[in-house]
Amino acid sequence: MSIYFDHNASTPVRPEVAEAMLQALRDLGANPSSAHSEGQRVRAAVERARAQAAVLVGAEPRQVVFVSGGTEGDHLAIVGSAWAQRERGQHVAYAAIEHHAVHGAADVLERLGWHHSVLPSDANGLTPPDSVNDLPSGTTVLALMLANNETGVVQPVAALTARAQARGIRVVCDAVQGAGKVPVDVGALGIDYLVFSAHKFGGPKGAGALVIRDRAPLEPLFRGSAHERGLRGGTENVPGIIGLGVAAELAARGLAAESARLLELRKRFEAGLKQAVPDIVIHGAAAPRLPNTVNASFPGARSDHLLLALDSRGLAASAGAACASGGVEPSPVLKAMGVPRELAICAIRFSLGRTTTEDDVARALAIVAESVKAARKVTVPS
Amino acid sequence: MSRLRVLAAMSGGVDSAVAAALLAEQGHEVTGVTLRLACYGKTPLSPRACCTLDAIDDARRVAQTMSFPYHIVDAEQVFRERVMMPWVDGYASGRTLYPCASCNQHLKFGDLVTRMELAAADRLATGHYARVTREPDGSWALRRAADAGKDQTYALALIPYAVLGRVLFPLGELEKTAVRAHAQRLGLSCWDKPESQDLCFVPDGDYAGYITGQLGETRGTAPGAFVDERGARVGTHRGVIHYTVGQRKGLGVALGERQYVLGIDAAANTVTLGPRAALARAGLVTERVNWLLPTAPAAGTRVLARIRYNHAGAAATLEPHADGGVELRFDEPQLAVTPGQLAVFYDGDRCLGGAPIREAVGTPRGLRVSAPAALAR
Numbered sequence: 001m002s003i004y005f006d007h008n009a010s011t012p013v014r015p016e017v018a019e020a021m022l023q024a025l026r027d028l029g030a031n032p033s034s035a036h037s038e039g040q041r042v043r044a045a046v047e048r049a050r051a052q053a054a055v056l057v058g059a060e061p062r063q064v065v066f067v068s069g070g071t072e073g074d075h076l077a078i079v080g081s082a083w084a085q086r087e088r089g090q091h092v093a094y095a096a097i098e099h100h101a102v103h104g105a106a107d108v109l110e111r112l113g114w115h116h117s118v119l120p121s122d123a124n125g126l127t128p129p130d131s132v133n134d135l136p137s138g139t140t141v142l143a144l145m146l147a148n149n150e151t152g153v154v155q156p157v158a159a160l161t162a163r164a165q166a167r168g169i170r171v172v173c174d175a176v177q178g179a180g181k182v183p184v185d186v187g188a189l190g191i192d193y194l195v196f197s198a199h200k201f202g203g204p205k206g207a208g209a210l211v212i213r214d215r216a217p218l219e220p221l222f223r224g225s226a227h228e229r230g231l232r233g234g235t236e237n238v239p240g241i242i243g244l245g246v247a248a249e250l251a252a253r254g255l256a257a258e259s260a261r262l263l264e265l266r267k268r269f270e271a272g273l274k275q276a277v278p279d280i281v282i283h284g285a286a287a288p289r290l291p292n293t294v295n296a297s298f299p300g301a302r303s304d305h306l307l308l309a310l311d312s313r314g315l316a317a318s319a320g321a322a323c324a325s326g327g328v329e330p331s332p333v334l335k336a337m338g339v340p341r342e343l344a345i346c347a348i349r350f351s352l353g354r355t356t357t358e359d360d361v362a363r364a365l366a367i368v369a370e371s372v373k374a375a376r377k378v379t380v381p382s
Numbered sequence: 383m384s385r386l387r388v389l390a391a392m393s394g395g396v397d398s399a400v401a402a403a404l405l406a407e408q409g410h411e412v413t414g415v416t417l418r419l420a421c422y423g424k425t426p427l428s429p430r431a432c433c434t435l436d437a438i439d440d441a442r443r444v445a446q447t448m449s450f451p452y453h454i455v456d457a458e459q460v461f462r463e464r465v466m467m468p469w470v471d472g473y474a475s476g477r478t479l480y481p482c483a484s485c486n487q488h489l490k491f492g493d494l495v496t497r498m499e500l501a502a503a504d505r506l507a508t509g510h511y512a513r514v515t516r517e518p519d520g521s522w523a524l525r526r527a528a529d530a531g532k533d534q535t536y537a538l539a540l541i542p543y544a545v546l547g548r549v550l551f552p553l554g555e556l557e558k559t560a561v562r563a564h565a566q567r568l569g570l571s572c573w574d575k576p577e578s579q580d581l582c583f584v585p586d587g588d589y590a591g592y593i594t595g596q597l598g599e600t601r602g603t604a605p606g607a608f609v610d611e612r613g614a615r616v617g618t619h620r621g622v623i624h625y626t627v628g629q630r631k632g633l634g635v636a637l638g639e640r641q642y643v644l645g646i647d648a649a650a651n652t653v654t655l656g657p658r659a660a661l662a663r664a665g666l667v668t669e670r671v672n673w674l675l676p677t678a679p680a681a682g683t684r685v686l687a688r689i690r691y692n693h694a695g696a697a698a699t700l701e702p703h704a705d706g707g708v709e710l711r712f713d714e715p716q717l718a719v720t721p722g723q724l725a726v727f728y729d730g731d732r733c734l735g736g737a738p739i740r741e742a743v744g745t746p747r748g749l750r751v752s753a754p755a756a757l758a759r
Contacts, residue, residue, distance in 0.1 A: 302456075304453070304454065304455050304456050305455065305497065305500055307453065308413070308415065308453040308455065308497070308500045308501060309499075309500040309501070311451055311453065312413055312451070312500065312501040312502055313502070371500075374499045374500050374502075375500060377496065377499060378493070378496050378497050378499075378500065379496075380457070380459075380460050380493045380496070381459045381460055381463060
């Protein structure tokens with residue numbers, strides 16, 4: 001049985017979630033929009049899930065719109081908000097370290113005539129709050145991730161948001177990696193929109209939520225029906241939404257204990273890595289990070305080689321963000337942090353999770369040591 | 383055979399897919415790997431069977447069907463440095479290299495062998511049609527495939543002797559039809575994929591267009607003189623990169639008798655033309671030979687020599703040179719001895735080794751017509 005250190009890519013579905021989803025598939029066959037009792041039963045289950053989702057991020061249930069996941073949530077928030085504010089300006093901004101989904105949403109707007117700015121990252125992977133002051137007037141939307149998917153670095157979202165709002169800029173927070181791993185409170189962050197995805201914390205793939213603070217403007221993208229208060233047309237993914245709700249409730253309930261447990265495991269893992277590979281470079285080490293994420297470069301061990309070696313020995317990890325073509329292009333996130341190419345192409349992301357045990361950490365350390373040794377023997381130009 | 387850990391090179395084509403799948407079916411622990419070589423994303427909708435992201439998808443699907451792990455390894459830089467640019471330099475200097483041989487030498491049986499330890503692999507498997515046998519004296523022998531029409535030993539002649547003991551060629555004993563039948567039986571979606579014929583990095587076979595267009599190469603593109611065997615100008619050529627020795631088509635000259643390219647002199651920017659009979663050469667001299675033998679053969683060794691991929695072979699005698707190359711004397715003169723192509727030597731079905739051809743020797747009139755030695759290396 002291999003060791004799974006790729007929880008930032010996706011997590012195993014929690015048994016309680018699977019059970020609730022199975023039950024929904026068996027028993028909740030009606031359409032939640034139907035007026036009859038069967039429909040009402042399904043509607044009630046969806047609304048229960050909405051309340052559970054809201055609790056995870058300190059929102060009101062009425063502020064939660066169910067979507068298919070992070071990418072859709074980012075698109076709906078960024079495109080929908082920019083569109084709703086088009087009279088105020090046609091400029092949006094996002095941090096250099098944002099997920100592809102945010103770049104994609106900005107690209108949609110670009111094609112429609114908007115322009116965009118990119119906030120820099122410092123060497124620790126943090127977006128400097130004062131960089132907001134450099135945004136051009138007419139900027140209406142700023143997208144910021146709560147925690148970076150590759151480095152786990154937790155961003156100064158509240159400070160960035162305060163500066164944005166002083167300039168009348170609405171803030172979209174992509175909390176896909178943060179929600180369920182660290183406490184999230186939309187009120188404390190002050191943001192206008194928040195996106196999260198169920199499969200990052202024990203829920204199913206294909207279910208996510210967009211939280212829209214009261215009075216934040218939004219044009220819906222999927223139209224033609226009144227689902228989700230008219231903000232997201234389409235018959236609800238009922239089993240997915242129910243799974244999201246259960247996963248959110250379980251994550252919220254165990255958050256403090258689980259994040260403390262993961263932090264201990266990660267510390268142990270990092271200490272072991274440093275011992276085995278003294279010249280290791282841990283990216284974002286000086287910044288606040290998610291308790292589960294280690295992004296490290298092993299100089300001289302190219303990441304595609306290292307991944308092959310790790311996988312062959314039973315450890316699942318990832319090279320920065322999953323890349324379709326598997327090349328050795330340095331990750332844009334590490335690039336934005338100023339990590340030199342020769343180091344960036346040797347980066348591996350390990351992300352621990354609910355199923356990770358002390359024994360996993362010990363076994364993983366042995367595998368990493370052996371794999372780095374093997375990968376360093378492959379000396380080809382790159 | 384006991385259970386082996388095998389690193390299987392997968393190009394996305396049916397041959398390497400079946401090679402890997404058969405090993406997995408036999409119970410070996412297979413890890414599939416595709417070398418990402420070049421041109422991905424730059425050739426949209428290429429109908430060609432390899433060298434696109436589709437190839438990666440196809441290879442991955444095979445791994446999924448057969449339930450073994452699959453990885454992609456980047457080799458673009460090495461491919462460019464060791465295979466593609468030498469091939470381009472060759473064209474620009476009037477030599478027609480055979481890049482598949484250098485790809486096998488440097489990437490598949492060079493760098494990939496060094497990657498075996500990543501997967502803790504005992505063996506490296508590919509979909510080549512060739513066989514490896516252990517000889518009574520303990521040496522390894524590379525032998526022609528059972529399917530003579532598919533035999534790929536010519537393309538393997540430059541691989542290091544030392545890797546023969548570590549490679550598996552599961553298709554060596556199979557006919558191509560049987561390979562497709564296996565693919566169909568195993569439910570591999572690539573079973574009816576077309577054969578790849580041309581160079582994987584030149585999608586449409588237009589080498590000159592690729593070299594000038596994709597690579598922005600300007601060497602060898604200046605028009606110059608077509609000359610006859612006595613050096614008299616008989617026309618204008620379009621630049622030496624458009625020609626290879628033995629070429630008949632696309633010359634655009636009418637001189638009564640059908641004309642062939644006899645030689646290319648990039649330094650003088652001339653292309654020599656002449657009748658078919660004038661292509662005949664009594665022998666050739668090679669660059670340093672890669673011997674697939676524990677020790678190089680003695681002077682006077684009789685071999686069958688193939689001087690291009692589809693050449694049936696000609697009886698010849700080897701004379702080793704001090705620089706590691708050989709001089710080869712054909713029993714009968716051979717047509718179109720092309721500098722840059724490989725000369726590969728056989729004893730029966732055993733491939734003894736091979737080397738790039740430096741120059742042809744012994745024209746009917748005793749002249750040497752080939753790329754000047756200064757450019758040949």
